Amino acid sequence: MKIIVICGGVSSEKEVSVRSGMAILASVQKKYNAKILLLENDYKIVKNHYSSGDIVFNALHGGYGESGEIQSFFESQEIDFTGSGSEACRIAINKKKSKKIASRLGIKCPHEIQVDPFSKDFNKPFIIKPNKEGSSVGFFIINSKKEMMKAMKSNKGSDVIFEEFVSGRELTVSILNNRVLPIVEIIPESGIYDYESKYSKGKTSYETPAEIGLDTENFLKKKSLEVFNTIGCKGYARIDCILSEENIPYFLEINTSPGMTETSLFPKSANQAGISFDKLIEEIVGLKDKN
Incomplete structure (x- = not known):
C-alpha cells in the first residue's frame, strides 16, 4: 500500500493546500510508502498513479477538491480516498445549504440580508x-x-x-471519526480573522480549550456532531462558529477538508486531546485502511 497525497488545485486556496500537502507527506513518509501529486486542472491524472490497495490523502482545499467533484470521480473509479464523499462535500461547501441544515437542527445562523450594491444607503456593518x-x-x-x-x-x-454581522468570539469545533475534539477559540490581533490573520505569523493567538462555560461547550459539541452526521460527513471535518456577545452560538460553515499544516486549527485541537500531528495523520489514514 502507498499513500498518494494530493494538493494544489486551481482554487484561491492553492497555496494553503500545498502547505497542508507537504506537512502530511512529511508525516506519512515516516510509516508508509508515500508520494505527493501537485495537481492543477487535470485531477484525473491521479488514476495513473493509483493501484488497488492505495489510499489517496486529499489535501486539496476549495474548488474541485472540496466541492464533491474530485470525490465523485474517485467514487466512479473505485479510488480509495480520505475524508467525506461527494454528496456530503457538495452540501458542505455551499454555505447557504449547510446553514439551512444547522438551523433545522436548532443552531442559530447569521441572517442573510438584501443589499443593493448600487444604493447609497444601507444598514451596516x-x-x-x-x-x-x-x-x-x-x-x-x-x-x-x-x-x-x-x-x-x-x-x-x-x-x-x-x-x-454578528460580533463575538470566534470558535472552531473539530470532529475526528465521530469524536468531538476540544474547541479552539481564535483571537486575531486585528479583531477580524481574515486571510492575513490566518496565515501571517504572530497575527493570531489561540485558546485551547476555549473557556466558554460547560453548557455552551456541550451544546456546541452536540450540535456540531449532529451537523457533521446529518450532512453525511466521514472521517473528519471542522465547524466554524461565533459565540455572540449575548453568549449565543452561531453556526458559520463546515469544512470537509480543513487545513493540515502542523499549526492549523484542526491539529491544534487534536494536540489538546493528546493526539500528535503524526498520530492524527495516521488515524485519518487508518480510517480508510480499515474499510
Whole structure:
C-alpha cells in the first residue's frame, strides 16, 4: 500500500493546500510508502498513479477538491480516498445549504440580508463573503460604500452572501471519526480573522480549550456532531462558529477538508486531546485502511 497525497488545485486556496500537502507527506513518509501529486486542472491524472490497495490523502482545499467533484470521480473509479464523499462535500461547501441544515437542527445562523450594491444607503456593518470559498478568501466586513465596492470587485464572478454581522468570539469545533475534539477559540490581533490573520505569523493567538462555560461547550459539541452526521460527513471535518456577545452560538460553515499544516486549527485541537500531528495523520489514514 502507498499513500498518494494530493494538493494544489486551481482554487484561491492553492497555496494553503500545498502547505497542508507537504506537512502530511512529511508525516506519512515516516510509516508508509508515500508520494505527493501537485495537481492543477487535470485531477484525473491521479488514476495513473493509483493501484488497488492505495489510499489517496486529499489535501486539496476549495474548488474541485472540496466541492464533491474530485470525490465523485474517485467514487466512479473505485479510488480509495480520505475524508467525506461527494454528496456530503457538495452540501458542505455551499454555505447557504449547510446553514439551512444547522438551523433545522436548532443552531442559530447569521441572517442573510438584501443589499443593493448600487444604493447609497444601507444598514451596516454587514458581511460579504463567497458562498463556496474557504480560508476567509473574499471575506469582508462592510462599513462603507467604498468597502462594499472593493468587496464586490474582489468577489466578481462569485456567488456571494450578504449576511448580518454578528460580533463575538470566534470558535472552531473539530470532529475526528465521530469524536468531538476540544474547541479552539481564535483571537486575531486585528479583531477580524481574515486571510492575513490566518496565515501571517504572530497575527493570531489561540485558546485551547476555549473557556466558554460547560453548557455552551456541550451544546456546541452536540450540535456540531449532529451537523457533521446529518450532512453525511466521514472521517473528519471542522465547524466554524461565533459565540455572540449575548453568549449565543452561531453556526458559520463546515469544512470537509480543513487545513493540515502542523499549526492549523484542526491539529491544534487534536494536540489538546493528546493526539500528535503524526498520530492524527495516521488515524485519518487508518480510517480508510480499515474499510
